[in-house]
Amino acid sequence: MNNEKLQAKVLSIVPNAEVINGKQYLEVTVIPDKLHELAKQLKEDSETQFDYLFCQSGVDYGDSLGVVYHIESVKHRHSIVLKTKTPNRETPQLDSVCDIWNAAEYHEREVFDLLGIKFINHPDLRRFFLDESWGYPLRKDFVDEVNIIEK
Amino acid sequence: MGIKAMKYEEFKDNDTLELFKKSGGNILFTTVDSIINWGRKNSIWPLTFATSCCGIEMMATGASRHDFSRFGLEVYRASPRQADVIVVAGTIVHKMAPVLKRLYDQMADPKYVIAMGACAISGGPFFLNSYSVVRGVEHVIPVDVYIPGCPPRPEALLYGFMQLQRKIETETIRIKRDPVKEYF
Amino acid sequence: MIPEEISSVVELEQQEYIINVGPQHPSTHGVLRLVVSLQGEIVKNLQPHIGYIHRGIEKMCESLTYQQIIHLTDRMDYLSAHMNNEAVCLLVENALDIEVPERVKYIRTILDELNRLASHQLWWCSFGMDLGALTCFFYGLRDREKILDIFEETCGARLLLSYNTPGGLMWDIHPNFQKRIKDFIKYFRKKLPEYDDLLTGNVIMQARTKGIGILSLEDAINYGITGPTGRASGFACDVRKHYPYSAYNKVDFKEILYTEGDTFHRYKARIDEMWESMKILEQLVDNIPEGDFTAKMKPVVKLPEGEYFQRVETARGELGVYVISKGDKYPYRIKFRSPNFCNLAIMNNLASGFKIADLIAISASMDLIIPDIDR
Numbered sequence: 179m180n181n182e183k184l185q186a187k188v189l190s191i192v193p194n195a196e197v198i199n200g201k202q203y204l205e206v207t208v209i210p211d212k213l214h215e216l217a218k219q220l221k222e223d224s225e226t227q228f229d230y231l232f233c234q235s236g237v238d239y240g241d242s243l244g245v246v247y248h249i250e251s252v253k254h255r256h257s258i259v260l261k262t263k264t265p266n267r268e269t270p271q272l273d274s275v276c277d278i279w280n281a282a283e284y285h286e287r288e289v290f291d292l293l294g295i296k297f298i299n300h301p302d303l304r305r306f307f308l309d310e311s312w313g314y315p316l317r318k319d320f321v322d323e324v325n326i327i328e329k
Numbered sequence: 330m331g332i333k334a335m336k337y338e339e340f341k342d343n344d345t346l347e348l349f350k351k352s353g354g355n356i357l358f359t360t361v362d363s364i365i366n367w368g369r370k371n372s373i374w375p376l377t378f379a380t381s382c383c384g385i386e387m388m389a390t391g392a393s394r395h396d397f398s399r400f401g402l403e404v405y406r407a408s409p410r411q412a413d414v415i416v417v418a419g420t421i422v423h424k425m426a427p428v429l430k431r432l433y434d435q436m437a438d439p440k441y442v443i444a445m446g447a448c449a450i451s452g453g454p455f456f457l458n459s460y461s462v463v464r465g466v467e468h469v470i471p472v473d474v475y476i477p478g479c480p481p482r483p484e485a486l487l488y489g490f491m492q493l494q495r496k497i498e499t500e501t502i503r504i505k506r507d508p509v510k511e512y513f
Numbered sequence: 514m515i516p517e518e519i520s521s522v523v524e525l526e527q528q529e530y531i532i533n534v535g536p537q538h539p540s541t542h543g544v545l546r547l548v549v550s551l552q553g554e555i556v557k558n559l560q561p562h563i564g565y566i567h568r569g570i571e572k573m574c575e576s577l578t579y580q581q582i583i584h585l586t587d588r589m590d591y592l593s594a595h596m597n598n599e600a601v602c603l604l605v606e607n608a609l610d611i612e613v614p615e616r617v618k619y620i621r622t623i624l625d626e627l628n629r630l631a632s633h634q635l636w637w638c639s640f641g642m643d644l645g646a647l648t649c650f651f652y653g654l655r656d657r658e659k660i661l662d663i664f665e666e667t668c669g670a671r672l673l674l675s676y677n678t679p680g681g682l683m684w685d686i687h688p689n690f691q692k693r694i695k696d697f698i699k700y701f702r703k704k705l706p707e708y709d710d711l712l713t714g715n716v717i718m719q720a721r722t723k724g725i726g727i728l729s730l731e732d733a734i735n736y737g738i739t740g741p742t743g744r745a746s747g748f749a750c751d752v753r754k755h756y757p758y759s760a761y762n763k764v765d766f767k768e769i770l771y772t773e774g775d776t777f778h779r780y781k782a783r784i785d786e787m788w789e790s791m792k793i794l795e796q797l798v799d800n801i802p803e804g805d806f807t808a809k810m811k812p813v814v815k816l817p818e819g820e821y822f823q824r825v826e827t828a829r830g831e832l833g834v835y836v837i838s839k840g841d842k843y844p845y846r847i848k849f850r851s852p853n854f855c856n857l858a859i860m861n862n863l864a865s866g867f868k869i870a871d872l873i874a875i876s877a878s879m880d881l882i883i884p885d886i887d888r
Contacts, residue, residue, distance in 0.1 A: 200819065201820075202822060232737055232850065235850075252734055255755065259820075280735045280858070281735065281737035281855055307424075308461070308567065315569060316572055320460075320572075376537075377538070377539050378537055380543065380565070380566050381543065381588065381591065382588055382591040382673060385591065385592070388635075389654060389661075392651060392655065394655065419566070420566060422566060424564050425565040428565070458569075459568055461568060479673070480671075
């Protein structure tokens with residue numbers, strides 16, 4: 179399916195999603211409540227069949243924290259980008275997509291470790307690389323005197 | 330004055346290192362010293378410890394082109410109780426540092442440490458702006474020989490081992506070797 | 514009635530025993546800690562603990578220019594250093610819409626395939642060593658030294674090349690480049706059957722690897738297992754075939770796919786990939802076009818505002834580089850989707866139910882590089 183058809187499909191599932199034609203992929207931004215439903219529909223629908231999550235990254239946008247999902251369909255060979263963000267910086271919480279794509283288990287643990295976003299319904303949310311005393315290094319307001327900064 | 334406390338300008342060439350043999354004592358001690366040191370320096374067995382890229386160059390040094398078993402490093406011992414030297418090849422991060430200290434403590438005396446590669450000497454390419462790298466393995470254990478490079482060539486690693494052998498030649502059984510005191 | 518002595522033995526066998534395959538391994542895979550829960554000798558559950566080489570590369574890159582990031586990407590998956598560099602270079606070139614000369618594409622692809630060969634040779638060494646066949650270590654490294662000689666003559670470094678730069682290469686290849694590669698191909702075509710003689714046909718190796726650690730196709734797609742590990746289960750994920758970059762659309766090669774998905778076929782997939790790499794090299798080495806070795810670039814590279822994603826095929830799977838740029842000379846956020854991080858997720862499923870000696874064979878066939886997991 180090309181970008182116009184994908185855009186129509188996405189808007190039929192979630193009518194008020196923002197859809198932008200990025201340089202490489204179609205970028206869809208939804209509110210956190212609708213993400214799980216959109217992802218599940220995109221995987222199960224036989225026309226789109228997005229079954230391969232090839233990248234999930236956490237981003238600190240400055241005023242909000244968000245997650246970006248890059249998904250692809252092995253059968254149809256098309257890709258799309260899903261994004262969501264939450265303005266809550268003290269206790270950010272988002273829906274987990276582990277029940278849709280198992281690859282998300284490790285990616286979400288990494289996002290929790292480095293950015294502090296908790297995922298609801300994740301089977302095993304623990305710190306991965308660092309331990310509790312480190313804070314969340316990938317946030318833009320992370321300050322550590324041990325670093326030697328050169329700018 | 331031990332080799333550790335030598336200033337850069339005073340380091341002439343490798344043969345002058347032999348002047349630092351702790352001299353004095355009767356002929357019995359010096360002969361016994363030379364026999365024991367000859368035995369120790371020609372059969373140092375390293376511990377299998379490699380964290381990152383320098384480990385591959387260490388494996389390449391052990392392979393058939395630059396063979397280091399001709400220098401006496403016959404086998405790698407997996408257990409620290411049976412190893413003589415620990416070649417720290419790779420970056421050490423804060424999570425790994427207690428593990429390294431524990432391995433070093435478990436080794437039996439006499440033990441030596443070689444810091445291989447820029448990451449083990451001073452943090453290397455990760456010196457600036459990294460939040461979890463220990464800037465140099467000397468913050469954790471006392472080091473005997475530093476080998477610069479990123480990664481050092483196998484010939485550089487062999488030269489480092491030969492320097493360690495020269496350092497072992499200067500020891501004596503009259504004074505018990507304390508690596509930490511020697512470091513400072 | 515079970516007598517007293519035997520009943521206590523039966524009770525003991527049913528307890529679970531937790532052992533630690535600790536960060537310091539006798540095999541050379543790096544610092545991975547596996548907490549294995551055993552019942553007798555059978556593995557019931559496996560938890561990897563990582564972070565023993567987490568250097569914070571993603572955070573460091575937020576204050577480095579794009580030319581400087583290339584030197585750090587070398588150190589992530591150091592056995593496919595050239596392909597890691599190429600990922601960042603291609604991202605910058607595609608974002609700025611720069612067309613690199615054909616010569617650069619050919620040379621990049623040739624060095625990619627040489628790097629893939631070198632990486633698979635080292636994998637074969639450590640696979641043999643893990644199974645106890647120490648001879649493989651020496652045979653593989655003997656042949657790998659010949660490739661490292663070619664690298665050294667081209668760019669000065671043996672392992673961490675940093676030969677790519679956004680826009681092209683650092684400097685031109687030396688005049689002996691093509692002759693050395695042709696000599697190497699002639700030499701290695703005679704030596705690769707020796708690898709089969711030594712290890713592939715060995716009865717013990719086949720008994721230890723056939724039917725062990727079976728990965729199904731649905732699991733491979735669901736968990737995102739790429740590289741030869743995923744292709745041995747039938748997942749057609751080769752980025753070189755489906756999303757070609759550099760000179761891969763000009764060469765003719767097969768994508769190695771098997772359907773059984775056990776350890777033996779992961780092994781065979783890599784050996785077959787070595788044959789395909791040599792085929793690609795033969796097609797490219799004589800046809801390098803003349804031209805410049807770099808396109809014209811400004812000294813300070815600033816990416817326009819937006820998001821970019823680049824995928825390349827390293828020796829272990831698909832590497833993805835995701836950059837969010839705010840128009841600055843530093844990236845706002847850079848994320849490396851490393852193949853080993855995703856491949857590690859399947860280890861629990863593969864090893865459960867098998868013995869602990871099978872766990873070593875499975876982890877050797879998955880070919881993990883730990884600094885790539887931790888970045």
